[in-house]
Amino acid sequence: MQDYFLSIKSLKVDYEQKGEPVTALDAVNFSLNQGQRGVIIGPSGCGKSTLISVLAGLNSHYSGQVLIGGKPPASGGETALILQDFGLLPWKTVWDNVILGLRLRKKNTGEIKTAAETVLEKLGLGSLGKRFPAQLSGGQRQRVAIARALVLEPKLLLMDEPFSSLDALTREELQDFLLEIWEETKLTILLITHNIEEAVLLGQKILIMSPCPGQIQQEVENSLAGASHLRGEVQFLEMCSFLRSFLRGRAHDAASA
Amino acid sequence: MRQALKKSGGTISLLFSVIILLAGWWLLALVLNSPAVPPPLGALKCFLASLRGDLSIHLGVSLYRVLVSLMLAAVLGVPLGILLGKNPDLDARISPMIYLTYPVPKVVFMPIFLILLGIGDISKIVLITLIIFYQILVTTRDAAKNLEKGYISSVRSLGGGSRDLYLHVFLPGCLPSILTSLRLGLGTAMAVLFLAETYATQEGIGFFIMDSLSRMNYEEMFAGIIAMGLMGFFLYIILDKTEKLLCGWVHL
Numbered sequence: 342m343q344d345y346f347l348s349i350k351s352l353k354v355d356y357e358q359k360g361e362p363v364t365a366l367d368a369v370n371f372s373l374n375q376g377q378r379g380v381i382i383g384p385s386g387c388g389k390s391t392l393i394s395v396l397a398g399l400n401s402h403y404s405g406q407v408l409i410g411g412k413p414p415a416s417g418g419e420t421a422l423i424l425q426d427f428g429l430l431p432w433k434t435v436w437d438n439v440i441l442g443l444r445l446r447k448k449n450t451g452e453i454k455t456a457a458e459t460v461l462e463k464l465g466l467g468s469l470g471k472r473f474p475a476q477l478s479g480g481q482r483q484r485v486a487i488a489r490a491l492v493l494e495p496k497l498l499l500m501d502e503p504f505s506s507l508d509a510l511t512r513e514e515l516q517d518f519l520l521e522i523w524e525e526t527k528l529t530i531l532l533i534t535h536n537i538e539e540a541v542l543l544g545q546k547i548l549i550m551s552p553c554p555g556q557i558q559q560e561v562e563n564s565l566a567g568a569s570h571l572r573g574e575v576q577f578l579e580m581c582s583f584l585r586s587f588l589r590g591r592a593h594d595a596a597s598a
Numbered sequence: 599m600r601q602a603l604k605k606s607g608g609t610i611s612l613l614f615s616v617i618i619l620l621a622g623w624w625l626l627a628l629v630l631n632s633p634a635v636p637p638p639l640g641a642l643k644c645f646l647a648s649l650r651g652d653l654s655i656h657l658g659v660s661l662y663r664v665l666v667s668l669m670l671a672a673v674l675g676v677p678l679g680i681l682l683g684k685n686p687d688l689d690a691r692i693s694p695m696i697y698l699t700y701p702v703p704k705v706v707f708m709p710i711f712l713i714l715l716g717i718g719d720i721s722k723i724v725l726i727t728l729i730i731f732y733q734i735l736v737t738t739r740d741a742a743k744n745l746e747k748g749y750i751s752s753v754r755s756l757g758g759g760s761r762d763l764y765l766h767v768f769l770p771g772c773l774p775s776i777l778t779s780l781r782l783g784l785g786t787a788m789a790v791l792f793l794a795e796t797y798a799t800q801e802g803i804g805f806f807i808m809d810s811l812s813r814m815n816y817e818e819m820f821a822g823i824i825a826m827g828l829m830g831f832f833l834y835i836i837l838d839k840t841e842k843l844l845c846g847w848v849h850l
């Protein structure tokens with residue numbers, strides 16, 4: 342039996358809406374190897390963010406088994422979370438945003454300074470430390486969010502639609518950037534997206550979710566992942582339409598049901 | 599450069615407003631030709647003279663009452679407002695009580711406070727605090743409630759506990775609203791202060807004004823009005839500067 346870094350078995354999450362229980366996730370099973378990039382794609386409301394919040398240790402009201410590096414999820418541990426917007430605190434400068442995690446971990450000042458300087462320099466943000474998030478472009482903002490995650494040296498990087506609000510070019514730039522970071526760190530990454538091309542580009546393992554309640558409908562091993570030079574090439578587009586047919590089919594089933 | 603221009607522009611328009619105000623007052627005094635509205639020059643002279651006399655003592659007392667009240671109201675209203683804002687269940691239980699008592703004009707309790715707390719500073723401070731407290735409580739609660747959930751999840755995911763959320767998310771996130779409600783509350787506080795000081799007391803600007811009135815010394819009365827106006831103005835400026843200083847990120 343293989344030892345996975347991230348393993349999820351029979352995960353079920355219920356919410357309460359107006360006193361009624363609503364099942365957001367049911368019987369979710371999947372796993373990722375250490376250093377693998379997983380991408381979750383699925384229609385709106387199928388429970389992707391719910392899944393991420395469980396993994397980030399923000400929602401402990403779940404049943405089933407979730408193990409990250411052999412341990413149940415916990416916030417402030419070895420998992421870092423990046424959100425679409427509103428992840429950075431607008432009242433803190435870039436610098437203060439980046440060091441927040443280290444401060445909360447009670448690291449000493451010297452250590453914090455060195456770590457933050459190194460990360461900001463590496464991500465090309467060295468000169469932006471004094472700015473507020475509102476003074477950055479969307480792309481820069483997400484770079485800062487990545488810096489804030491990386492400075493904690495996490496083992497698992499969770500990203501909830503990190504590039505959704507970016508324009509196409511910036512989005513591609515950051516996708517490549519994420520791949521570079523992965524090459525260097527070999528982090529385990531789980532990323533949520535609505536964008537099929539993004540899934541094909543980034544996901545070594547693509548997990549297609551279906552709604553009501555959210556389940557993993559299909560797991561696709563994707564050999565094209567990471568090949569950003571293939572963007573727009575025939576095999577790439579074929580893979581995209583393959584995924585699209587799955588997502589469509591599901592929507593069709595739902596409509597006819 | 600641009601900032602300097604903006605700043606000098608502010609000073610100029612302020613000067614301009616003062617001139618217009620004084621001119622209007624002077625015209626009014628001219629038209630009314632009544633001892634109850636003396637022209638500004640005499641009133642200003644009297645104001646400066648009274649400052650060297652007992653007006654400054656009254657001013658000090660009033661300032662003390664307003665400052666302590668505002669501070670108390672903030673110290674009580676902000677944490678409670680945040681607590682309610684971040685706990686919808688608690689809020690649902692408490693807010694009916696707030697809505698029931700919020701519209702009741704608290705000044706009607708002044709006689710009771712006078713009886714229970716005496717005619718000294720405490721009854722006045724409690725009254726003003728109570729009124730401002732409600733405004734701060736409600737504003738802070740709404741601000742906390744409407745904070746983006748993403749800020750909360752991201753700080754929690756970084757390992758932040760409840761205290762960290764207060765310190766890094768709720769307090770700074772609500773601060774602009776808190777300071778706005780304090781600025782609005784200041785006007786109310788001054789009005790209530792005046793009312794409270796015209797009643798069973800020998801101290802404060804309210805007393806000074808009413809006392810001058812009863813002696814039909816209208817110039818002195820206007821000196822008191824000027825003092826009250828300037829006090830409000832300076833408190834307002836202080837709050838405004840504090841907001842600029844602490845909430846720089848809002849004014850980018």
Ligand SMILES: Nc1ncnc2c1ncn2[C@@H]1O[C@H](COP(=O)(O)OP(=O)(O)OP(=O)(O)O)[C@@H](O)[C@H]1O
Nearest residue numbers: 356357358363365384385386387388389390391392
């Ligand atoms: N805090 C909550 N309380 C009650 N119900 C919730 C809560 N959060 C999510 N839900 C419900 O759970 C389901 C899944 O929501 P979730 O946010 O995980 O979906 P999602 O796949 O991330 O959607 P999107 O693609 O729009 O971001 C939805 O039906 C949603 O209404």
Ligand SMILES: [Mg+2]
Nearest residue numbers: 389390391501
């Ligand atoms: Mg979502």
